Amino acid sequence: MRDEGQQRLVDELHRRRGAVRDRFDSAAVRERLAELGAQSVRSRIDEICDDGSFVETGTFVVSGRPDDEATTPGDGKIGGHGSVGGRPITIIGDDVTVKRGSTATMGTRRKKRLFAQALQRGNPFVVLGESAGARIPDILGAEGLTEMDLDRAAATRQRRIPMVSVITGQSYGGSSFAAAHSDIVVQVKGACTSITSPRLIEVATGESVTAEELGGLDVHLSKTGQVDFGASDFSEAADIVRNVLGYLPSNADRVPERLDFDVKSLTDGTLADLVPSRMRRAYDMRRVLRRLSDDGQILEIQPDFGKPLITAFARIGGYSVGILASQPMVQAGALDPDSCDKAVRFICLCESFNLPLIFLQDLPGFMVGKSVEHNRLLAKAIMMQQAFSLTTVPKLTVVMRKAYGFGYFALGGVFEAVDGLYAWPSAAFGFMDQKAGAQVVRGRDLGGLSATERQSVLAESGEEFDTEFDAYIPAKRMRIDEVIDPAETRLTLVRDLERLVPRYAEQTHDKPLMSWPTRW
Numbered sequence: 001m002r003d004e005g006q007q008r009l010v011d012e013l014h015r016r017r018g019a020v021r022d023r024f025d026s027a028a029v030r031e032r033l034a035e036l037g038a039q040s041v042r043s044r045i046d047e048i049c050d051d052g053s054f055v056e057t058g059t060f061v062v063s064g065r066p067d068d069e070a071t072t073p074g075d076g077k078i079g080g081h082g083s084v085g086g087r088p089i090t091i092i093g094d095d096v097t098v099k100r101g102s103t104a105t106m107g108t109r110r111k112k113r114l115f116a117q118a119l120q121r122g123n124p125f126v127v128l129g130e131s132a133g134a135r136i137p138d139i140l141g142a143e144g145l146t147e148m149d150l151d152r153a154a155a156t157r158q159r160r161i162p163m164v165s166v167i168t169g170q171s172y173g174g175s176s177f178a179a180a181h182s183d184i185v186v187q188v189k190g191a192c193t194s195i196t197s198p199r200l201i202e203v204a205t206g207e208s209v210t211a212e213e214l215g216g217l218d219v220h221l222s223k224t225g226q227v228d229f230g231a232s233d234f235s236e237a238a239d240i241v242r243n244v245l246g247y248l249p250s251n252a253d254r255v256p257e258r259l260d261f262d263v264k265s266l267t268d269g270t271l272a273d274l275v276p277s278r279m280r281r282a283y284d285m286r287r288v289l290r291r292l293s294d295d296g297q298i299l300e301i302q303p304d305f306g307k308p309l310i311t312a313f314a315r316i317g318g319y320s321v322g323i324l325a326s327q328p329m330v331q332a333g334a335l336d337p338d339s340c341d342k343a344v345r346f347i348c349l350c351e352s353f354n355l356p357l358i359f360l361q362d363l364p365g366f367m368v369g370k371s372v373e374h375n376r377l378l379a380k381a382i383m384m385q386q387a388f389s390l391t392t393v394p395k396l397t398v399v400m401r402k403a404y405g406f407g408y409f410a411l412g413g414v415f416e417a418v419d420g421l422y423a424w425p426s427a428a429f430g431f432m433d434q435k436a437g438a439q440v441v442r443g444r445d446l447g448g449l450s451a452t453e454r455q456s457v458l459a460e461s462g463e464e465f466d467t468e469f470d471a472y473i474p475a476k477r478m479r480i481d482e483v484i485d486p487a488e489t490r491l492t493l494v495r496d497l498e499r500l501v502p503r504y505a506e507q508t509h510d511k512p513l514m515s516w517p518t519r520w
Contacts, residue, residue, distance in 0.1 A: 020059050020073045024097075032097050038169055039234055041078050041093040041101075044128055047238045048091065049082030056080040057117075058110040065104075065138060072098050075107035076131070079114045081123070084245050090118035093128030093168075094175055100132035103174035104139065115153050122251035124162040126241060127182065129175025133197060154181040159352035159514045161251045164244060166237050167191045167227070170211055172200075179226070180519050183349050184244050184301075186229045186237045187217050193226065225305040225341060226519065243299055247313040247320045248353045252514065255354040255505045256320035261294045266317075266494060272486035275362070275400055277426055282328045285310055285360065288400075289323060292316060292490050298323070306342035308333050308363075309411075316358070317494030319501055322350035324411060325360035328401075333363035335407055336372055340380035341520070343411075344387045351513040354504070356394040356497060359412025365405030385410050387516070389417060392509040394500035396420040396493055399427040399471070399480075420496045421480045422489075428469040 023029050024040040033040055045054055057080040063072035076099055079092030092111050094101030118125040154177075157163065165179040167187040176193050179185045187193060194215035201207055201214070213219070220227035231237035249256045274287050290296040293314040300312040307330040312323045324343055326333035335343075350357055366372075366381055388395075388410065396419060397412035408429065415421050423429075474480045484492055 017059055021056065023073060029097050036096055036169075038096050038130070040097075041095045041128060041130075044166075044168065044234055044238070045078065045080075045082070045091055045093055047235065048084065048126060048241055049089070050084060050086065054080055054082035054091070057114060061106050061110050063104055063138070064106050072104075074098060075104055075110065076101050076135070077107040077110050079110060081114075081117070084124075084242050087245070087250055088121065088123045089126055089245070090114050090121075090123050091126040091128070094131045096130050096169065099135060101130050101175070102132040102135035104135040108174070112153060118161055119153070119157070122161060122253065124164065124245055124248070124250060127163070127165045127175070127178045129165055129167050129171045129178055129193075130169035130191070131171055131173060131175035133173030133200075154178065157181070159183065159252060159348070159518075162245065162248050162353060164241055166231075166234075166241060167193045168234060168237070170197070171215075172197045176215075183352075183518060184229070184241075185220075185227045186231055186240050187220060187227045188231050188234055188237050189217050192216055193220060221302075221304040223305075225302055225338060228301045244313070247299065247315075247355070252352050252354070252511075255501065258318040258320075258501075259294075259315060261315065261318040266491040267487050268490060269487045271489060272424070272426075275424075275426065275486070279402060279428065280332075282332070284329050285325045285327050285333075285362070288360065289314065289325060292493070294318065301346060302342055306336070306338035306340075307331075308335055308367075309339040309342055311342055311346040313355070314358075316490065317497050319494075319497045320355055321358050321497070322346060322355045323358045323360065325358075326363040326402075326411070328362050331367060333402070334365060334367045335363065335381070335384075335410065336367045337375040337377050337380045340377070340384040340410075343384050344380075344516075344520075345518070347384075347387045347391060348513045348516050348518075351391045351393055351511055354393060356396070356501060356504075357391065357412070358493065359395070359397040359418075361397065361399045361403050361408065361411055361413065362401040363404065363407045363411060364402050365407035366410075381406065381410060387513060388412065388414070390513050392504075392511055394419050394497065394504055396496055397422065398484075398489060398493075399423040399429070400486075401426055401428065403427060403429045405431055415479050419500055420492070422482050422484045422492060423471040423475070423480050424486050424489075425471060425483055426486075427471040427483075429471065429474055430469045 024042055061075050062069045063075050074095055076095050077092055078095050081090050083089060092114050115125055163182045164184045165182040167179060169191050171193045176195055179193055192211035192215040198209050198211055198214055201209060217230045221230050229240050231240060268291055271291055274283060276283055289298050289312060293316060298312040298314045300310060308327050310325045310327050314321055314323055395412060403413060412418055471483050475483050
């Protein structure tokens, strides 16, 4: 016989829980969402998680201010645990229907608890950010301010679990801080990511700026590099999140799962046709990457930032890998300061989550000039070299055409530091381009010559130098492992991955790059 007292308590629990969880079905909340041009955070969480997998944690949290308890369900945050692709994740998002998703003490406490659980269980942590910033007056005084926490847990995460942020609307303060802590950031078109809002900037400085000008999608994709992917709407953003997590393991203690692949497509007799034999002819490296990858699929990260360098996730032989490749379509592939920042961040990400690194080279070195020097190219280039030198994951390098100057070493050309270093027969190794080198060497002989005569002398000298740049020279000196047929590039990479990845997975590694910051 059921205890009536207990039954009343259980009925009351379901009533209270339903009042919180079903509130988005009410006309008032739907009207508020329409007013804001927003989607409910619950529906967004459900769109990312596998069907029916999301279980909420902290359902009954409300504001710590007694006069706000009745109007602050969740204290502006909704979160819990679910799964993506059958693997557990932890997820939290800002609820714009509660004080515009602003951040206050209890909502922060809820987020901290969920993050701690994700770390403890080794689950990826996903944040959906659309916050009006810190809630005033809650944090205005000494007590409110000192109760806040600027994500110390995220700052000390050391990439033990993947952290992904999706900026779904106007994001200021806490949700922007979370994005800056994240390994991957996706921003939806029309959203804004910044520390402070346009209104606060105008109050403080008198400067009038729109949200789009301050932290819109174009700003972060091409100028700041603080967003990795742009999405036209939230559905596209959700697909990106699920795709990204599919390339990564659940935590830093695991290696990504190897998937099935087509063993019949390991050689490609037409791959070399994508790369012109003339050194100064440009081509799109993305076409090469797709031909090397399983099913022709790559997931490019930061495509509009640091454009001379492509960084992408892919699968080669069923293995999840990170690719860094020159892009001859932009600056002939010459690396600039933004390219260095992009490379370092990507190397740290792949190192932390045990993705082998594949380097594809066709670059004339680093950019030269006053502008790049003033933009700290020296420091950034050395930081890139340091990141490369500190990696422990398997590393494979293929030189397709140009491998000039310090750029060769920075982009995987250190023979002792990689597990396989290969060159196509078309590869050319040297300090600089042959014609530029000829101009330096024959400079004194050019005085008094006509323009036509100078060009003739330089062309002749450049041809003389061609043999000195030949790929077989480092091959003879055992400074590369092998000169390979371009058709066998994919086969070579797959064989090496099969040799290297299982052994790497069995070993314990000291990975200092896990502690490097996610932004600099």
